[in-house]
Amino acid sequence: MNELMRVEDLKMYFGGLKAIDGLDLVINEGETLGIIGPNGAGKTTLFNAICGVYKPTGGKVIFKGQEVQGQPAYVMARKGIARTFQISKPLADLTILDNVVAAAGVHEYTGMRSYFRKSHTPEVIAKAEAVLEETGLTEVRDKKASDVSLGYLRRLEIARVLVTDPELIMLDEPCAGLSNFAINEVTELILKLKERKKSIVLIEHNLPITMKVCDRIMVLSYGKKIAEGPPEVVKHDKQVIEAYLGEEDEA
Amino acid sequence: MSAYVFSISATAAVFVLLALSLNIITGYAGQAMMGQAAFFGIGAYTAAILTETYHVNFWLALILGMLFTGLCGAVLGLISLRLQADFLAITTIGINFVMVALFNNMSITGASLGLNVTKPSFFGRQMGNQEFFFLTLIVIVIVCLLIVKMRRSWFGMALASINNDAAAARSFGIDVSRYQILAFIIGTAIAGLAGGIYAHRMGYIASSDFAFTVSIQILSMVVIGGIGTIRGPILGALLLSVLPEALRFVSDFVSDYRSLVYGGLLVLMVRFMPGGLFGSSSPIVRGSLWVFRKITGKGGAAA
CATH class of the missing domain: 3.40.50.300 (P-loop containing nucleotide triphosphate hydrolases)
Structure with a gap:
């Protein structure tokens, strides 16, 4: 598979808050990548830093072999x-x-x-x-x-x-706040795009849907990647379960 | 038409032009502008100083006044990029007061004495209210045609997008800052042109002609008529310029308490009819469309 976008050591700090702290990420052509993580993990911030809503504090965003980090949102949109x-x-x-x-x-x-x-x-x-x-x-x-x-x-x-x-579609919680029926409709739509070999990055809290739609899943927690891999693997990752459900009581 | 009617019409026409100019900034681009009279004044003084002090040709002075005002508008546009809506409103009010103070104190603007402006000649005849009325009317028609064209272009689409949601607009390729500045330049330049016309028709201008209350007057016209439409500002400006004159025969109240009436109407409209008297959701427009359809028997779409 050809690489469409590569994110290297991306950092997005707000004062002392490290919303994204040294993140690496690759998106291949025709692939659907899911990004999950608890609230406040930095998922939307990651989107905003990639899409030019924020200027990243550090790191690179390479889109089709070209460094594009720090460019304004409207330029990113024109680039695809x-x-x-x-x-x-x-x-x-x-x-x-x-x-x-x-x-x-x-x-x-x-x-x-x-x-x-x-x-x-x-x-x-x-x-x-x-x-x-x-x-x-x-x-x-x-x-x-x-x-x-x-x-x-x-x-x-x-x-x-x-x-x-677009060459890369980034969907930020497309099912948030929807009824089950409406969720199905949106899921069908994403699957249709996937069939057409579109490259997609999906942030979604609804895990069954993310597992169903994505080829690969990345788990974020406190601005860092804690796991990455095919849905079946991520589902059983110990760190992921901890991040989502909280750590087991050691006593 | 009598001289009196032409005098009122010429003033009304200038206010129509001012309302249209403010509508570009506030109605289409969605920027809070509370100091349109400052730019009306910049255009008026620039054109007047050019013809009086430097003996520049009237028509050239009108155009130079317009361009200089647009340049000042560009500076305000740059400032506006850093400000949220409410702070921009306050800033533009401040600019209005600063400009009036400058007009009132600089020697080049005649300080508190104001400026006498020689009325220009057209084909050897001195221009009066009638000529100025028709001149303004031609400018209004041109401006309206340009606005109609704008609304059908990608430029109009960009302003509509920014007005609704700037972040969304950026997400599909719109350089919001650039369009915001362009809207300020265009809107202030037209106000500047109106100023040049006004100064030469009146034959005398003083700082109070461009006071903050005039800005509120212009804003009232846009809001009461129907912000974001073409007919709204035109009808609003006509209504608010002609009505006080018409009512003068009945009672002096409306013309004596103009500001009170404008302010009161503005508050009432924003509260109960934010689309304006002639906006697309207005009962007046809907009602007349309904009557029109009944008469013609057509089902034509509401414009």
Whole structure:
């Protein structure tokens, strides 16, 4: 398998807090990597440090052979690293279709020049509609994002990522707060992406789903990697069980 | 039309232009701007000083005034990148007071005496309220066309995205800072142009013409009309410039207590009708669309 992204000795400190402390990580093309860990382990911080929301304190992020660490989020998006947010960030006043169209313009936002380029061309709308179909959002196409339920918003996050034709998809808890039925829908969607050989990094608290979807799982605790491997191996790792369920009483 | 009507119309037209300019910054880009009158003033004084002191051609002075105001807007845009919404609001209020103090004290702006501005000639005839009204009207039409084009472009999409959620906008490739600064430049430059027109129509400007209350007046027009739309600021500005004049015949109350009326209306609108009188969710707009559909028998989509 070809290597798509390599993270070397990544550090993200906030004052004295070492949210990410010397993390190494490799993502191969067409692979689904799961990241699990207790609350506060640094999972979302890791996403933010990779995607340019934060400037890492140290370390390297190498994407397709190029060092990209420290570049702003919008540059990362244009390079093909697309992410969703743990707390949905819809463009509330816009329709679902326009939300997806906005993301489809990922390479169009060139400052003053973008004034002279029309946004809603037939090609862009067709592309957005295809993604809406794929993510099961066609039925709410013309509804305002503020008027649809959380299940739709979660899928809207994924739709906005897909429409940018990303090389790496980073999903931050796509099932958080959803009903079992909605969780199944999102899981199906991720499996569909996986079939299409997309490279995915998934943060998810729902362990059965993570085990089912991922080829490889990395366990984070206090900003450090404590285990990594195929789902079956990680499931039985002693350190992982401790981190998740707490240490056994020694007395 | 009588001279009186043209005088009111010319003033109303300048306020329409100001409301449209503020709407670009606050309505489309979502930046809290409470000092639009400062930039109105920068444009007015720049153009007036150019024609009076340096004898620059009126039209050239209008354009230079607009460009200089846009430049000042760019500086504010840079400052805004470091500030959250409420602090930006306070900062822009502060800028308004600082500018008024400068206008009122610098010798180049005539200090507290203000500036006398010679009215320009157009084809050998001195321009009056009528000419200035039509000039402003042409500018308004051009600005509206440019805004319509903006809303259909990726530029408009970028502003709409930033207005809704800046972090989301960054996640799909939008350089938020750049667009924020561009919105400030465009919005302040148009206010500067309005200032140049205003100064030369009035023939005299003083610092109080650009006071903070004027900023509130402009903001009221945008909010009462319907923020983020084109018709909203236009109708809001017309309503608030013409209504006090119309009511003058009935009672002096509205024109005497203008600020009170603006402030009161602003509070009421934000509380009970944040979309404005002519926004897309307004009962007035919905009602007239319903009537329109009944009459024409068409099911056309609501714009």
